[in-house]
Structures are given as structure tokens and as C-alpha cells.
Amino acid sequence: MAYRAEPPDGGWGWMVVLSAFFQSALVFGVLRSFGVFFVEFVAAFEEPAARVSWIASIGIAVQQFGSPVGSALSTKFGPRPAVMTGGILTALGMLLASFATSLTHLYLSIGLLSGSGWALTFTPTLACLSRYFSRRRSLAMGLALTGVGLSSFAFAPLFQWLLNHYAWRGALLLVSALSLHLVACGALLRPLSLAEDPVVGGPGAQITSLLRHGPFLRYTVALTLINTGYFIPYVHLVAHLRDLGWDPLPAAFLLSVAAISDLVGRVASGWLGDAVPGPVARLLMLWTTLTGVILALYPVAEAPTGLVALTMAYGFTSGALTPVAFSVLPELVGTGKIYCGLGLVQMVESIGGLLGAPLSGKGNKISRWAMAAVFYHGGCRGELI
């Protein structure tokens, strides 16, 4: 029985980074670009757009809530079987969706089935990644998560092309084939046993010990608060710009700018997280404080240049906090419990995400930004403790 004392920090770990890159692309890139399908669904099923967008909401909710299940499975059986099963489930969901005759059919096949597939892939992969790295963990995380941003650029035109040539049924079939590559990514996740593994025990024991771990709980609450504020700017930025008199095309372009700076922020923060000595939690505090400040400035900025600068800064800082947030967890709970830890965190923070967007819809323009800023500050206070 040979257990490693230290994570390898390289070697096969870079293949895991590659796998995580493609996985985050296939999970979240597909989710983000699904909007092009929604237009087709509205026309095909003659349902309002609000009902059609529930497909994505159900998918995301299932992915988040199902994360503990994914992490429990990967603790017990290793990440590879869990991710490969998840890949098959996702592809199956999309395949069945191509035969859909009603919107409910789509809720069940894409929302429930593919959502649970995503739940089984995303969390185990990131957890596996953090087990493979310790010194360069943040960088590895940052690189892996760039898959999300890049795939949104690639998949939206690809999906539109598929729709033009095969209509939505054929396009869903081919997206299903695309999602099958998750199985291949899962095959890359060679299991790793670290010294802590026998000590921490099975998933049940891990979860109970985590729930009694003070810092872990505080961290979870902090991340939940951050997650609540995370989507408010993305959801309301375009509306805010249109209120100020911007045309739709420049407003959409500004979103792309935010996406690019988000990408840059992820990698830069990942590199920074490893280069700077000391606990990574301090960096997380830094980024969340900055993001909160930037958001608080939004109601004040009127001039286009100010808004562009603010959006770029917001993209950068919010992208920056993502890899750091994931990197703090292993330091907090140890690499042995990382699967379960991440699963629990994802589940709890999804509550914040679900609440955030509707809550912000209630207030007026200024209160929205203030709310987001408050959430971020709350998050960073959590870190302080």
C-alpha cells in the first residue's frame, strides 16, 4: 500500500488540468451557450421565453444540488467512474431531448438527466485537480477554469451553425455526441491516493466531520454570500446599460469585454495565488473586497469610459476570485476530504445563487448594485473570521 505523502504538483497532474479544462468547457460552455437553443424552443413549442429558460435553471440547480452525491461517489469509487458515468448521463439526457414533444420532456431530459450528469462530472474533477497540486494549485485551477470562458466564445457560433443545418433536434443529437467527450475526460482522471485517505474514511464519515468543522462552515457561508452577489451584475448589466441609453450591440460587446477580462483574471489570480506566500484566503479577501468596491461604484459611473473601465475591472476581479475560492478549500479541510467538502460547498452556495437573481430583481437600479456589493463584503468578512 503506497500512499503519496505529497501531491505530485505536476506530471500527470497537467493531464488532469487538460481534462478539467475540457470538462468545464463541456459543462458550463454548453450551459451558457444554450441560449441559442431557447430561441428555437420558443418557436417550436410556442411557449414564452421565461418558461423555456427554466430548462437551464433546472439543469444548474440539479448540478449544484447533486454535487454532494458526485463527491460522495468519487470518494468511494474514485473520480474516474463517477465522471465517466456522469458523461454518459449527460449525453443520454441530450439524446432523449432530441425526441422531445413538449417542454416538460425537455425539463426532465436536459434539466434532470443532463443536470445530474453534470453534477457527477464537475465537482469530482475539480476536487481531483486540487489533490494533484499543492504548490501550484491556484494556477492549475485558473488554467482549468479558463475552459468556461473560451468555450462560451466557441460554442455559441457552433450551436448556431448546428441549428441552421440540422434544426434543433439534430443539433441536440450532436451536442449529445459532444458531451460524450466527458467520458474521455473522465478516463484521464487517474486516481491518486494521498496519505490522508485512510485516515479520513468513507464519505459518510467525511461529511459528518466536515459539518462539525467551524472554519469550513464559515467558509461555506462566505462562499454562499459571494455566490448570491455573483450573478446580479451579469444579469443586470445589459439592462443597466440600456437604461443609460446604450444600443444593444455595444452593450453586448461590453459583456464580451467582461468575459475576456474574467478569463485573464482567472489565470492571473491563479498564478498570483501560487506566487504569493502565505494563506490563499487573504487573496480571496482581497478580490472580494475589490469586487464589492467596484460594484458599489456602478451607480455612480455615467460616462461610457467609466463604465467600460468598471466592467473590465469587475470581470477581472470576479474571475480572479474563482480559482482562489476553490483553492482555499483544500487548505481548509485537507486534500483527503476535498471531494465531500467541495460537494457540500457547491450545494449550499447554489442556494445563494438561486436567491440572488430574483432578489435583485425586486429592488431598483441602485439598490441592486448595493446589494451585490453587500454580499461580496459579507463574503470577505467571512474570510476574515
Add this chain to the structure above:
Amino acid sequence: MRALQGLRGPRAPSLPLLLLCFLAALRRSLEHGLSTAAPFKSLPVQEEMMTKYSNLSLESHNISVTAAPFTSLPVQEEMMTKSSNLSLESHSISMTAAPFTSLPVQEEMMTKSSNLSLESHSISMTVEHSNMPVEKNITLERPSNVELICQFTPSGDLNSVNVTWKKGDKLLEGNYLVNATGGILYTQHRVAVINSKQMGSYSCFFGEKKQQRGTFNLKVPEINGQNKPLITYLGDSVVLMCKCQDCLPLNWTWYGGNGSVQVPIGVPVNDKYVISGKHANETRLKITQLSEDDQGTYLCHAIFELGESEGHVKLVVLSYLVPLKVFCAIAAEVVLLVAAILLFEMYTQKKKKPSDDGKEFEQGEQLKLDDSNGIENSGPRHRKNESVGQ
């Protein structure tokens, strides 16, 4: 972190108030324009009273041309009384040319009642561009009075310019007026457009050394079908839609068919074809149980009082096998990839530890997560992991 959710777009504002203000302003400017006529000496005056059809709209179109000044001309004044529900549309095209001498001038004063809408268009042309045809497209939906005005600024003598009007190739006699004010020659032709016979191309010709021509094309509104072909599958159902931007056709009909034969659809009412339309400016054709024969181009005819207009929708019916083949190809590629990765791993394990006979198979495709499988797997996996970290 989670993915982006859809963005909610803002609501679009409507502009009925602005339109009303615009119309009011235009009406005021028209009355102002008519009253500021150039001064002239005493001239014979002819008064003409014209009775018009009720519920007719008047459209006035100008074509004007830049040129040299001309001398005073006899003026004819015309008074017209109109009934209600009339609209005035005024369009102009201008061209450069040679000057001309005195010509009979007819001025028209029109008094309008409420419900007036006024449209005014002008195109100007210089003598350098006299080779370019000056054309104006006018879209008409309802029967109306159309006034076509050509403005011509000649470079030489005003009197030597010969003015004619043609519809298509036929020369029009009589009812057009010629006016000369301030060096510009105006000619005006009024048409009462009641049915499709009066639609077409009207041209004004200014005969000089080189003949100048301005053309007004009277057309019915265009129908928008769908530019991209609609892709559907066998046994599926589809909705074809034709829409007209700002017009309200009297009736819609659909024609379909392959090649040159156009067969009207929905004439024997059956389940396969359902024609409907939520608003008057659009029509929908729903076709169920698609088959290969339903492929082709469908035409939607919109019937107006003044003619017909049509739009095209192209329908493509595919069989499921088309994307299925691509799916199978990609699935096969994934299987190969997984097999390659797992074999590579086994190979490197075997190379490092040839004596170790523990198998590290995880059959990804047929995974059964039962307990025995799990316990079996965790054992050998731990043994292997020393060599991990290539």
C-alpha cells in the same frame, strides 16, 4: 462557480405621440411652403374646381433638378376642395439641366380637412450625374391620389425644354401641369390610383440636348418570407410564416409545389394543412406529418386592392439518419479515445511494474456501481499509484 443565466432585455418604448407631433409639424410646413410663391406679374388665372372621390388619399411626388435661373412665367391658379379622409404625399426628385424660357405655370392650392398625413420625398441630381437614372420607389397599399412632381433645373433656355410623361412606354396625354419658378422647372402629374391598372412605372422626360429622365415606381408592399431554408424532419410538423411590415392585406393564399407547378394549398380543407394568422399582417401555414414530397418552395400571396405580392419560404425535409450518422461517428471517436487512454495507462503501468499483475480496469462504458465492484477497484488502485506522476 456557476454558469451565466440568460439576460433579460429591456422593454422597447412606443412612439405614437412623436408620430403625431411629426405629422402636425409637416402639415404646418406644407401650408407655409405653398403660400410663399415667387412674385409674378399679372397673368391669366384659371380657376378650376375639382371634386374628388371621397376616402382618397393624395400623394404628391416631386422630381427636381438643379439648373440655371429662368424668367417670369404665366401663372395659373387652381383651387381644389377636398373631402375628408385625404392624405397628401409629396415626393420630389431633382435633376440638373439647361435653362428654359417662360412656360405656363399652374399653381395649386389645396385645402385639407383633418385626418391628413403628408409624405414628402426629394432626390436631387447634378448635371455631372445625368447619366445615372433617377428612380424613386413608392409603396402603395390603398387606392389614393398620387401626385408626381419632377423638378428640373436646366442649364440653357427654359423655353426649349420639352416636357413629357410616360407610363411604361406609353405616352401620357393631357393632365400634367408645368410650372417654372426661380429658375427651376416643375412638372406635375396626378394619378388617381384605384386598382392595379394604375400601378407601374411613371417617367417624366425633359427634352433638351440630352434627355433627362426621372422615374417613379408605384408598387404594392413587399412580403417577407423566410430567407434561410427551414430544416425539418420526417414525421415532424412545421409552421411557415409570411409577414408584411406595415401593411394589411385583404387576403392571404398559400401555394406550394415542386418546380413550376403551383398548387394552391388548403383548398380542400384537411388536417395536414392549417392556415391561420394572429394578426392581419401575417399568415401562418402549419404542415403536419411531413414527408419527402413536402420539400420545396412555398409561396404566400398577399392580395391588396392595388395588386398582389408574394413571399417565399423554402422547406427542407431531412431524415433522422443524417445527424444520426454524425452522432455515431463522434461516439465511435470517443470510444477510441477512451480505449487509447486506458490502454496507454495499462501500458505504462506494465512497463514500470511488469511483475505486478493487478488489473486496473475501469470499464467506463458498462459501469455498474454495485458494492463488489467498488471494493474490488479500490484495492488494486492503491497499489498502482506509486508510478503515477509521469
